[in-house]
Amino acid sequence: MEFIWILCAFLCGLGVKVLNMPPLIGFLAAGFLLNFLGIEASSSLDTLANVGITLMLFCIGLKLHVKDLLKSEIWAGTLSHKALWSIIIASCLLFFTALNLPYFSDLDFKTALIIGFALSFSSTVCVIKLLEEAGEMKTRHGQIALGVLVMQDIVAVIFLVLATGKIPTIWALGLFGLLLVRPILYRLLDKVGHGEMLPLAGLFLAFGGYELFYAVGVKGDLGALILGILLASHSKASELNKALMNFKDVFLIGFFLSIGFTALPTLAMLGMSMILSLFLIIKFALFFIIFTRLKLRGRTAFLTALSMSNYSEFGLIVAALSVDSGWLSKEWLVILALSVSISFIVTSILYKNAHELYLRHKETIKHVELADCLDEDHFIQPKDVRILVVGLGRVGRGAFESLRQTLGNQVAGMDADRVRITSMAKEGDNVFFGDGEDADLWEKLDTREIELVLLALPTIKDSSNITMQLRKAGYSKQIAAIARYQDEREELLAADIDNVFNFYTEAGTGFAEESLQLIGLSSTAASEQQAT
The missing domain is CATH 1.20.1530.20 (Na+/H+ antiporter like fold)
Known part of the structure; x- marks a missing residue:
């Protein structure tokens, strides 16, 4: 060229x-x-x-x-x-x-x-x-x-x-x-x-x-x-x-x-x-x-x-x-x-x-639109869910599996990739198909029992749009999201998101925390030992 x-x-x-x-x-x-x-x-x-x-x-x-x-x-x-x-x-x-x-x-x-x-x-x-x-x-x-x-x-x-x-x-x-x-x-x-x-x-x-x-x-x-x-x-x-x-x-x-x-x-x-x-x-x-x-x-x-x-x-x-x-x-x-x-x-x-x-x-x-839409376009209402993970890519699925170990089926996952949802459902995971940017979904979904929504999405625009739609639909509880860079983190916090996890800088912290558990220590215990 x-x-x-x-x-x-x-x-x-x-x-x-x-x-x-x-x-x-x-x-x-x-x-x-x-x-x-x-x-x-x-x-x-x-x-x-x-x-x-x-x-x-x-x-x-x-x-x-x-x-x-x-x-x-x-x-x-x-x-x-x-x-x-x-x-x-x-x-x-x-x-x-x-x-x-x-x-x-x-x-x-x-x-x-x-x-x-x-x-x-x-x-x-x-x-x-x-x-x-x-x-x-x-x-x-x-x-x-x-x-x-x-x-x-x-x-x-x-x-x-x-x-x-x-x-x-x-x-x-x-x-x-x-x-x-x-x-x-x-x-x-x-x-x-x-x-x-x-x-x-x-x-x-x-x-x-x-x-x-x-x-x-x-x-x-x-x-x-x-x-x-x-x-x-x-x-x-x-x-x-x-x-x-x-x-x-x-x-x-x-x-x-x-x-x-x-x-x-x-x-x-x-x-x-x-x-x-x-x-x-x-x-x-x-x-x-x-x-x-x-x-x-x-x-x-x-x-x-x-x-x-x-x-x-x-x-x-x-x-x-x-x-x-x-x-x-x-x-x-x-x-x-x-x-x-x-x-x-x-x-x-x-x-x-x-x-x-x-x-x-x-x-x-x-x-x-017609009153009777295709079966694929019907919404599914998750039951007895405290935490909802939106986006089940690598980061989202990791968060979903980690939370599930503690809370079981009180954690649900949602993704717009039907193939991924079908595969995870066959494994017994509590997941359902849904497009997070679909305003109709949040209006019809009963989120009163959901205490936390985790947005594990590829772009900050998606997270901002979903947050806006969640708030418009009356959801007033906690929302967390992921970001790659500091300027993205600040933008998401300004979009009424309660907590933003920077997985480039904070992934090391999680890695260190899990590694300490191999020798029977937590980060808190390690700090106390250092102090003494």
Whole structure:
């Protein structure tokens, strides 16, 4: 990567972060700025972008379970949205054609339908970045969004086969044999350990899957996704995902920069892309209505629809194929590239405030949902609980197990990762599924007997939001949370949290306390001996 790319991406990313907006907006701006300055993109930028997308799809696979794709809210939601959206948008575009607007005058129904289809996809890159930054990949709405994105990828593969005429070779049938190879892949991960070999194994598997599928005439990115799905049940799946996180994020910067290098727009093109961006309102409304009709709760439907309300980089692939086939003028490639960029910015800003938007319009949203929601969305009321641990990752689960040794089933755990909850429940743990940032949950949960709530969550924003919702729901007893740094600790204390545990500085104290017990001493007894 050339230094000028790094410099521009860093300055623009830092600039928007100072303004409290997602850095990806700055990376998009950096691409257009570099293009405006006359700096040409080399093939290495496209390589970086492709590497980032491949790693991202592999990481998505590590968090996905095939049975989720068979749920009606996933496959029916995806297909019905695509069909309705394509027809609605094609009709709107033909209306603009009748008005003789620039670039619309030459459209017929076929080309209008192609543009509508191209814009029906949501951006995997944008959605995943938003969910990761919000710590919501394992939540109910995060898992639904992931499932819809995967279904869209399957539709994309089918489209590319039909559009390009490149039918996979007969050897593609051998890909089903990967199911037989999975035990070997599991043993491979067991052998690599936890050091530098683990991320290297991840890179090998991600790009190995890409090359394998590409070699038999199937979209290579789908291979990375499938390999990830095959490994999703392995005990190291989460660790492998974390090991690849930084690699993926750095390479994806190349993707955001590459969008800006598509072409420089004219004012007329910018105007047309702004018009297309207004259709995002229709995209959100259509997703929301479809999801609620499929019996999702209003909040789940709202958050999923908001995260999916953007245009996809795949739209540019569809546009490029259409331009090569003579169906669209080359100006449409620029218009769609601008529309994709604008949609990223809009979704990033709106989703950052998604929970506040839901609280503001909660009554209206709940009025739309069906009375009989899906079984997965029913709340569970824990009984005879004195302490509730919210978040059962490494720190939360450690706290939960330690407290359980003293208080037994008077300690309950709650987590938004249904797979984790199912696994712990099978072991006899007193746990239940719930999204801590769900205001509806705290309103319906009876917390009168709960004396202490422990928030073991990955971000201080999550802890602050949950505390606010707990207090609004009438909870007045003790709340404790974890922090990594001193400034985070101070911010959490200011958010009406009673105690904040800094596990970087205080973990040593806990380690020393438990170690003293090995020789029959406590820290208090050791101090008394020292004094005498």
